[in-house]
Amino acid sequence: MVTIKDIARTLGVSVGTVSKALNGRDDVGDELRARIIDTARELRYEPDPIARRLVTKRSRTLGVFMLDRQGFGVRRNFGWLFLDGLLHGAAARDYDLVLFSNTDDTRYERSYIDICRSRRVDAAVIVGLRGDDRYLEDVLNAPIPVALIDTEVSGGSATFVSSDNRAGAALALEHLAALGHQKVATLRAPFSYPGRLRYEAWAEFAAARGSFRDDYIRDGDFTPESGMAAAAAFASMKDMPTAIFAASDLMAIGLIRGFEKLGVRVPEDVSIVGFDDIPNAELVGPALTTVAQDTMAIGRAALDAVLDELDSGARRAEILLEPRLVVRQSCAAPRT
Amino acid sequence: MVTIKDIARTLGVSVGTVSKALNGRDDVGDELRARIIDTARELRYEPDPIARRLVTKRSRTLGVFMLDRQGFGVRRNFGWLFLDGLLHGAAARDYDLVLFSNTDDTRYERSYIDICRSRRVDAAVIVGLRGDDRYLEDVLNAPIPVALIDTEVSGGSATFVSSDNRAGAALALEHLAALGHQKVATLRAPFSYPGRLRYEAWAEFAAARGSFRDDYIRDGDFTPESGMAAAAAFASMKDMPTAIFAASDLMAIGLIRGFEKLGVRVPEDVSIVGFDDIPNAELVGPALTTVAQDTMAIGRAALDAVLDELDSGARRAEILLEPRLVVRQSCAAPRT
DNA sequence: GCTGGAATCGAAAACGTTTTCGACAGAGAA
């Protein structure tokens, strides 16, 4: 591996001068600088990031924690979608991403912030932090910039990055209203913060139209299984809703599968709209109408947030991105 | 940040002794060693990995490259599933994973191996490398241990880690045979190495049973769209197959959607079996029968391969993991 | 009492950078 000394020796100058020339400082002559840059290129010199980090005290490294909700790993975990945006942002700003997850038993013994400390990462973004996480307090008081994505919690010293859940829910509900639905129920996920926001949008929508009914509210836990259970509950009602707003795609798909098993057809008998636009949501039959989160933009925003805080010291409490409605085939006008 | 000097100073010993005591060397007295370990714990000392790397010349860091097949990012890319196993293995062996992807424009300007060199990672695992990759040659001649997962190529100095594609295809085909199918077609993906292996298994199967027919072979490109096109082609045949073995789940789902649109029912009219067991394969209607890759084991094997090579210098050319059949609802006995 | 060896510890170099400070030359002003 060719070091800075090699290029200093071949040119007969000091290493300090080489360093200054390569880093664009102004106390080195133009002619010498040009020669230094040339031979650096010739020798295919690359500054050792390790040595640089040791003296600059910045690692140019971000810790990314993928927290696993219910043990499904990457398979059923929406959080991985944000990696695209994080990767983009890191590449654009010349940072490296080191990835952790809590699916393993060993590292979970330490707080995420502790891991950051031991790894000397400059900042962290945590995906999927739950409200009952054992290290919650540690995260909210972290001494480094932290961004939270797809999380149940908000507040503390971390910046909360998310879709505008209320606006997204409103998008879906207005779509159903435009189709002519009067009786729209909701399958909510009340234990999570985004889930609560989505429910509140439904409640306001229903109240404003005078169609709020307690028995049009069912609770799920983001799994398809809870959606199937809710489908059975809805199907057994005497006054069945004509449309259901599910707080997540996984639950929406569960509803579809549950209704299918009971012989009620989607969207002919009941319309279903989800939230998230998970991969392959377009591939389930019928293709799911849903509100899409711009996961790329969210990941990118989270990364920019922590890096900006690192540079300027200014912290933003909350960043909301606009979701958009994508209509496919799981919604139709109600039967008259 | 508390350094090794702090604990040396508080104890009145030299830093070298502290280092040796903490690293378990035998030339330090038991009593002193105990006192050093105690105060290290008291001061919450953590060795600086940066400084350590500078002197040991090992970074304990692995580069992971997620190569994006057709621009879908994490959404339609099977490769991300291997991250679970990689994460597990890295945690178990105390390595860090730094993640790269080629979805960005900037870093793609450099060879993956070049990036490894500049980042000083000890080894690399590359997911989704294509046969026509511009840096293919660089990868196959890499000076560091490299493992290839979910890739189209094999050979070179890298170790190829994969499911046993022939065995997996045989599993699926035997399942169809056991159901009584005589006319089983295939939708293959001939441009990729695993795709070719899966096709060869089909060809042998068909030849052994005397049911090989050229018009039972259609080509796709791993996308659902190509599956839908193939469904139309199959449906227009006078002697339609009763079962189709698709070389990937995405194409299998495309077949289902395509047949659905044409009014031919799955599995009543035609059975379909896929390959991969992608997330939500169980959620599409009808739930997909497929052969599941043990993505966790594959990721773990890849990680172990490069780390073992790093330790022992012994390189393995190929590692094959056993897939398993998961039967769901897309296959049934043929109509008599 | 002397030698030999084992046990224990410290001093110092080394890893590859960045950064500070001082040295030196040359140019311009007095």
Next chain:
DNA sequence: TTCTCTGTCGAAAACGTTTTCGATTCCAGC
């Protein structure tokens, strides 16, 4: 001519470890 200022460069310290080598002590064996 002398003084000051600017521009250009080198020397050296510093970052926090690990590792090598030598120094010292202590004790057993003769």
